[in-house]
Amino acid sequence: MLGELGTLDTLDEFCTKTLAEHGCASVSLAVAEHGELVLTRAYGSADVATQQPATPETVYGLASITKAFTATAVCLAADEGLVDLDAPIPGSYRWTSPTPRQLLQHRGGFPAFYNFHYDGGPLPIDIDRYRTLVREPGTDFEYSNIGYHELGRLLEAATGQDLGGYLRERIAEPLGLTSFGYGSAYPGTAAVAQRYSADGRAYATCHSGHPAAGAGWATAGDIALFARNAPRLLKPATVAAMYDAVPINEHLGYGFGRIVSHGAGPVIRSHGGGMGGIAAMMIEIPERETSLAVLANSTNKAARDAVIDHLVGKLAPGFHRDQLDPITERTRPMTLTRGEWAGEISTPDGDIPLRISVLTGDQVEVRLADGPPVTASAGASQRWDLRLSALLQLPTADARLNSPSLALELRAEQDRLVGRASAFKDGDREGRLGAYLIHPCVLRSR
Incomplete structure (x- = not known):
């Protein structure tokens, strides 16, 4: 394997x-073969600030790689x-309640x-203000922390344990993942990589309302081992279900907390993680019985991606x-006519008036509530007939906290445009990175 990667001196260089090229503070990588x-x-x-060097024992935030741990825990509980x-999970929803299988595959409608x-x-x-279904469960893919x-x-109710304890006792300890931790801050004693923004500012401790989707911590070595060895904890039929990935585009499907490639090229099973000060990736190459992890402590994913391309390409x-x-x-030109x-x-704070005017070409004028009009470039996709984003502040208490931009994704239905408006922060x-908040939106032709 080392011969395929070249000399360690070449990798170090x-x-x-x-x-240095991407302004990233540090990166940690690990490769496992045959589970070692x-x-x-x-x-x-x-x-x-302290010039503490990164080492293979340094713990990094995992962001959404945590979903692979949560998914494995659900599979254990199912076994x-x-x-x-x-x-169906407990609760009353617009359609029927989603099932754990649908939630695991991001097809639960949230x-x-x-x-x-x-x-x-x-x-x-x-x-809980955003725990409403936006589509019927099972009908389409939408990546959802909710x-x-x-x-x-569901796991905490079924097992009687807090999720962090269950992940440690049923996954980390049996697999020997001694660095694994769960929570807003790392609960262990190992050195932790400080998180940095894309321009190098240190992040404070980050809290969220969805820890099961992103509150994990570990070394790169433990993530590489988890990627390959986690299926050993499960029944064979459950492992098959975990990797039975429903297609989400021409190259990939999403299984249970794993993205699985199909079509040209070797099969790759993976999951990435990205948030403020975290750029992480877990990869398994089953035909080589090889797995790897690349963890960086920057919001900017460029350094992580360059290292991944270097390793996996070889x-x-x-x-x-x-x-x-x-x-x-997949984007396409907008074809809506002037109107x-x-x-x-x-x-959750009530209805906010919105007016849009499609101008010539790809230009759209947007007026939010009583604010001045803003002109933005618009495009479209296979799902939406109009997509745009602009520096427009949605005047809700939640959006005003740290989500100063507005995105519109609308599809044409007879004389209406129907879809959603999302408050967010662009990087x-x-x-610091803010919230991402989706709201239903309906416009009628004037």
Whole structure:
């Protein structure tokens, strides 16, 4: 394996150069073969202020790689008869309640969502205000932290344990993952990589309302081992179900907390993680019995991706980046003709008036509530007939906290435009990453 990667000196030179090129504080990587670690390396500074070097024993935040742990825990509970993967979860919803299987595959009907908070105390944005289905369960894919939040709640009710304890006792300890931790802050004693924004500012402790979707911690070595060894904890039929990935585009499907490639190139099973100060990736190449992890402490994913391309390109000839990227919205030009629409965005604080005018070309004028009109470029996708984003502040209490931009995704239905309006923050180069909040939107032709 090391011969395929070149000399360690060459790898060291590549990774050191990559960190400098992309302004990333550090990166840690690990490769396992046949379930045993064969390579662990780390580069850069775990903490720039103290000049603490990153080492293979440095713990990093995992962000959404946590979903693979939560999914494995659901499978364990299913194997023990504590969870029925196809029984609707408790609750009253617009359609029938989603099942754990649908939630595991991001087909439960919940919207995309995150609510990051850095100042301690109660979360100012209540996730329950956004726990409404936006489509019938089982009908389409939408990556949703809310769905995995529901799985965490279901596990705690079924097992009688807090999720962090269950993950440690039933997954981390049996697999020997001594670094694994769960929570807003790392609960162990190992050195932890300080998180940094894309422009190098340190992040404070991050809290969210969906820890089951993103509150894990570990070393790169433990993630590489988990990627390969976790199926050993499950019954063979459950493992098959975990990797039975429903297609989400021409290259990928999503199983239970794993993205699985199909089509050209070697089969790749993976899951990434990204949030303020975290860029992580877990990869398994089953035909090589090889797994790897690349963890970085920057919001900017460029250094992580360069290291992944370097490693996987050598370990799995024929690999291409589309085998890792779960893009579900292929863009196309907008074809809506000139016209005006008016209606409202439905929010927990009440309806917000919205008017749009399609101008010439791809230009759309947007007027939110009583604010001045803003002109933005618009496009479309296979799902939406109009997509745009603009620096427009949705005037709700939640959006005003740290979500200064507005995105519209609307489809034409007779004389209406129907879809959603999302309040968000475009990156973290100014301030910290905020919340992502989706609201129904209906406009009528004027």
